Amino acid sequence: MQNAAISNTPQTNATPATDAIVSIKGLSKTYASGFTALKHIDLDIRRGEIFALLGPNGAGKTTLINIVCGIVNPGEGSVAVAGHDIVRDFRATRAIIGLVPQELTTDAFETVWNTVSFSRGLFGKAPKPAHIEQVLKDLALWDKRNNKILTLSGGMKRRVMIAKALSHEPDVLFLDEPTAGVDVELRRDMWNMVRRLRERGVTIILTTHYIEEAEEMADRVGVINKGGLIVVEEKHALMRKLGKKQLILQLHKRMGGIPGSLASYDLELGADGTELIYTYDTQAERTGITALLRDLGAAGIGFKDLSTRQNSLEEIFVELIKSERE
């Protein structure tokens, strides 16, 4: 697979990576309906990282998270969290995991304070009002602490779910689409919160359909499609490897074709011949832009404007899924 380059030394294969806080080995899942939602997943999540799990609807993201958290029974394979098996040692693993599920399900008639305190107890921790207070303040829910959940807005409910997941001070936090249906400002707040948690050493695994979220937040990215993990990569490496940069020149005059003198450049015409697009590798020693502009001048081609654009993670993602299909 893609991450072969990372673990090609025999030593790292023989002894489990000590920095992996979640270690998934050969995990498959077939639901009672006969549908296979996960196919032989191997994945190590490193302690302290922010890991973004991307994939189209129905890819198996929630299934994977729910197995690690104990909500769905695992099929074949094994999962260890902080060295403990999630089935044999479920008390040890679940105690250190916090989960914000994809669905908004709350006890409508409970108050915010009670429901968050309930979660802490459920996870076996002695009451610690100061911690609950801090969590509610961090999530801007302090004013609402005595309100019943059914009186809150959708975004507030989502924050209550996050508060519940943080109530027992987990080491590993799973966020299954935490920002779905959340406004821009709140999304920023959440990102900041996730970063603060990471600074405290919490490992964060999130799924999202907003790719800019992964681009902004993640240290590493995993792409899952139809139950299979197709890429696991450092975000920057992924963007470097698969990302291309383009220089777009708005021409004065329409061109019918690319002159022979410029054949050595990776050029194409766009917008009916009024745009010249130059694709280059940002990692290369020379981008060739200076030479290109000089040669354009020599060929008498004038332009009125220029801009550059870089492939986003989104485009990379779409490309990956598309190439899987073929």
Add this chain to the structure above:
Amino acid sequence: MTLNFQAIRSIYKFEMARTRRTLMQSVAAPVISTSLYFVVFGSAIGSRITSVEGVSYGAFIIPGLIMLTLLTQSVSNASFGIYFPKFVGTIYEIHSAPVSFIEIVVSYVGAAATKSVIVGLIILATARVFVAYDIAHPLWMVAFLLLTAITFSLFGFIIGIWADNFEKLQVIPLLIITPLTFLGGSFYSIHMLPSVWQKITLANPVVYLISGFRWSFYGLADVNVGISLVAIFGFLILCLIAVSWIFRTGYKLKS
């Protein structure tokens, strides 16, 4: 294995808070309906049947009425208590928590049983308003109360796990529990039945509960008290076996 006592406490507290929020339905309703039974059966029928085996009819029906409420309350509290989080989806949190089925059963069944015992005691107190009665064996009375509440809360819990819609949740209490209680000698001594029916009635487990409970009040029993105890324990053990089977197989709990 160390149990997660914080979790048991949390779930128990949560369930009791739910009871407090719905105080009217959970306490007032059974008290009112039992009072109506007293008026209808105690006064109307009691004016014709003055006494049963030396106990005034009004007093005679008290243990049966309490059992009637105890059974229906235990089953409905416990079945609803576990069904509701399944229905709204909040069960995810229980599944993701470091708790085994033991903590879940103890807390949900404990809370349901507590609530029905409270309702039972309130009815006992309410009965005072209508008739005078004595309790010959108070400790046995409490023991029967607790055992029945726990056993039938367990039974209700199993129904709540099994049910995947509201209809299934209602069907067993409605079609089995209520008829069995009405035919179990709440309002009469089975000695008052024709002899064929006396035999048939003995197949009804509720007869043993009511008989034993009535014995703790008046020293009167349709069947031997020992047999009543064996019957309750037998049903308790059956429920425990079913629960441990659910626990082992994960039946209807997780996909």
